[in-house]
Amino acid sequence: xxxxxxxxxxxxxxxxxxxxxxxxxxxxxxxxxxxxxxxxxxxxxxxxxxxxxxxxxxxxxxxxxxxxxxxxxxxxxxxxxxxxxxxxxxxxxxxxxxxxxxxxxxxxxxxxxxxxxxxxxxxxxxxxxxxxxxxxxxxxxxxxxxxxxxxxxxxxxxxxxxxxxxxxxxxxxxxxxxxxxxxxxxxxxxxxxxxxxxxxxxxxxxxxxxxxxxxxxxxxxxxxxxxxxxxxxxxx
Numbered sequence: 054x055x056x057x058x059x060x061x062x063x064x065x066x067x068x069x070x071x072x073x074x075x076x077x078x079x080x081x082x083x084x085x086x087x088x089x090x091x092x093x094x095x096x097x098x099x100x101x102x103x104x105x106x107x108x109x110x111x112x113x114x115x116x117x118x119x120x121x122x123x124x125x126x127x128x129x130x131x132x133x134x135x136x137x138x139x140x141x142x143x144x145x146x147x148x149x150x151x152x153x154x155x156x157x158x159x160x161x162x163x164x165x166x167x168x169x170x171x172x173x174x175x176x177x178x179x180x181x182x183x184x185x186x187x188x189x190x191x192x193x194x195x196x197x198x199x200x201x202x203x204x205x206x207x208x209x210x211x212x213x214x215x216x217x218x219x220x221x222x223x224x225x226x227x228x229x230x231x232x233x234x235x236x237x238x239x240x241x242x243x244x245x246x247x248x249x250x251x252x253x254x255x256x257x258x259x260x261x262x263x264x265x266x267x268x269x270x271x272x273x274x275x276x277x278x279x280x281x282x283x284x285x286x287x288x289x
Contacts, residue, residue: 065222069212105176
């Protein structure tokens with residue numbers, strides 16, 4: 054009977070699918086993916102740090118230049134005051150305010166420069182740490198890839214043989230039945246379920262008496278109304 058043949062085919066098909074899933078979930082493969090993702094993250098972090106440092110360097114140079122300019126302005130103003138002392142209190146107060154304003158601005162620039170230099174040191178340490186971690190992970194990745202490539206080659210050969218067997222078994226099926234099986238498999242795996250104690254073993258739904266009779270008389274292929282699997286009566 055075609056359903057018996059289809060059930061046997063499904064065992065071969067599901068075994069191949071299961072092995073392929075096992076390949077994707079291989080511990081070595083998962084470790085490789087984790088290491089690869091880590092390296093990508095570190096590369097992204099390094100690029101961001103380099104961009105931040107470049108921006109910081111531009112700002113540092115601009116602030117340093119401005120600080121130098123203000124120091125010259127202050128020196129000239131001080132020299133001018135010494136050469137031409139204020140004639141009254143009001144003039145002295147204005148000159149003092151000008152000097153203080155320059156000093157306050159210089160102080161802010163010096164504080165900003167100190168902070169940027171400190172931040173630059175932090176980012177420099179971060180870059181060094183990233184390089185060390187990335188180098189270690191890359192070495193581990195390369196070593197693991199050698200092992201995984203050998204594993205993958207052997208598993209791929211095995212999977213190919215399993216798929217070839219599946220292809221051979223599929224030729225024993227009626228084309229329409231095979232297409233039906235494949236369509237169901239797209240949304241439901243496995244595509245078939247045994248009839249056990251009047252229930253679909255795929256979703257455990259109890260089946261109506263009419264459906265059970267229809268399955269057992271073998272008049273046509275019957276699918277579960279709940280999950281859509283092809284129901285198979287193995288003779289309980």
